[in-house]
Amino acid sequence: MVHGTGSFGGGGGGGGFSGGGGFSFSATTYHTHHYHSRRSGEAGDCDCSxxxxxxxxxxxxxxxxxxxxxxxxxxxxxxxxxxxxxxxNKTQKIEATVTDMRKVPKTFSETFCDGVTVTSHKSTFNAYLMDGEPSNYLGKLQHITFQKKTQIKYNSYEYWGFYLLANSRIEISACPDSSLDFVIIKGEKDFSKFKKDECFYSCSVFSKTFYCYSNKPRVYQYTVKADDEYYLIFANRYIMPFPTGLAVNFTLDKRLYDVSNHVEECANSETSPTCTLNFHSLHSHPSIVLNVTSSSDLEGDAEIEVACISRKWxxxxxxxxxxxxxxxxxxxxxxxxxxxxSTNTPTSTRSNAPFNALPSVLEEERQQASAPAAGPGYGSVTPPPKYEESGGAPPSYEEATRK
Known part of the structure; x- marks a missing residue:
């Protein structure tokens, strides 16, 4: 049983299941100007996304x-x-209470985990490894009764919380000094809104006004529709600013999980707070069921940590x-x-060498340009005829010097 008190507009106190939280985001608009320039052959010229x-x-x-x-x-x-x-495979912290039987919310991956370790230093529990999702055992109920006497201040509330499986039954019998509002809220999300005074009846799954008629207590019953945390809340919101005395009897008929076909079981103790469940021969996703048997604080939370044992290979x-x-x-x-x-396709005509030999094609053209042409033609040089070809002998010295 989880117990706590609070006031409207002043926040909640006492114990409770794991509290809600959130992040606040402020909307900011960014104006981005896209500039695009491209040159052929540069690295920015891309051909893919x-x-x-x-x-x-x-x-x-x-x-x-x-x-x-x-x-x-x-x-x-x-x-x-x-x-x-x-x-x-994040380590999970489970907030539970005495007599709670609940499934670990998030399933661990048998691909990455050899098993899990289950640890609690302030409570004792039994842990069951199931092959697949567990089912409710409809043939057996856990019957729990307890009584509470308290005073609820003006503009304040007091609550008791339980984790209940579907088809469990809640019975409330109370006789307050004056009228009190009674609501049942399902789930941490709606309960967090209630504590922030954001809702009252709209967050509840059941609501009544408790008052005594001829000192005869009023009795109400509610059947749970789904597995979740349920918070039973008495609130003093009426005009007269004085506290109201309350004597209430709680009766819970709690459904349990059928753990008879469990694959493996372990339990902790005061001297050994940790036990281990190994994943062996599982044909479907593993499920872990926790049953809290005792706690050091009968009206507080029993925190249980479930951690993955990694498959290193x-x-x-x-x-x-x-x-x-x-x-x-x-x-x-x-x-x-x-x-x-990159080696066959030249990207530049520049070279690191100061002097390079001309290509072979250029060398051949240069040799052909410097050599005399073989025959007449445009740009060709015609050699003088030989004396033998002219048909006469060369003149003598005297003839050549004669005027």
Whole structure:
């Protein structure tokens, strides 16, 4: 049983199931101006969507593409591993009370977990591992009765909370000094709204006004429709500003889970607060059922922690071996495709060498231009005829010098 008090407009006090919370977001509008400029042959000229922008942009060397590939792989590994550790297999803290039988809200993955450890330092419990979802055992009820006497101040309320399975029954018998409002609220979300004074009757699944007629207590019953936390609340909201005395009898007929076909069972003790459930031979998703048997505080919460026992080899294979193999294959493809292209396709006519030999084609053209032409034609040089071809002997010295 969870017990607590509070006042309207002044917040709640005492114990309670795990409290609600939230984040406040302020809407901010960002105006973004997109500028686009492109030059042919630059690295910004991409031929794929933005997700491949660093792998498929033209003009990049294969070394840059390889570094980008491994950067993406490392980023994806970090993100997915953090999500798995802190979200999928996050340690769960269960707020329970004495006599509660409840299922752990979130199922642990048998792929990443060898089992779970269940720990509580202030209460004792039995933990059951089920193969699949547990079912309600309709043939057996846990009958619980208790009485409370209290005074509720003006503009205040007092509540008692229980976790109940579907088809459980609540019976309330009370005789206050003056009229009091009585409501039953289902779930932490609506109860958090009630404590903030955001709703009263609209949050409730059952509401009545309690008063005594000839000192005869009024009796009301309510049948639970779904598994959840249920808060039984008496509120003093009337005009007369004085406290109201209350004597109330609670009777609970609680449905239980059928745990007769459990796969494994464990229990803690005062000397050993932790027990272990191992996932073996499960054909469906595992479910864990907790049954709180005692607590150091009869009107407070029993906090139970359920943590995953990691399968280390699965983490190594998924987050190390598989990405490494994919990265090596991607690296080989990039080297094969882009290294050959970058070596065969010149991107610039500049060279680091100060003097380079002319290409062979230019050398041949230069030799042909410097050599005399073989025959007459445009641009050709005609040699003088030989004396033998003219048909006469060369003149003598005297003839040549004669005027």
């Amino acid at each position: 933005w997700i491949c922008v660093c792998l498929c942009c033209r003009g990049q060397s294969f070394q840059v593409r390889i570094c980008t590939l491994w950067t993406w792989i490392v980023a994806i590994i970090l993100i997915t591993s953090l999500i798995t550790v802190f979200h999928v 699965v983490y190594v294979m998924i987050f190390f071996l598989v990405p490494t193999v994919l990265g090596l294959l991607g690296t080989m493809l990039i080297v094969k495709k882009y290294r050959k292209k």
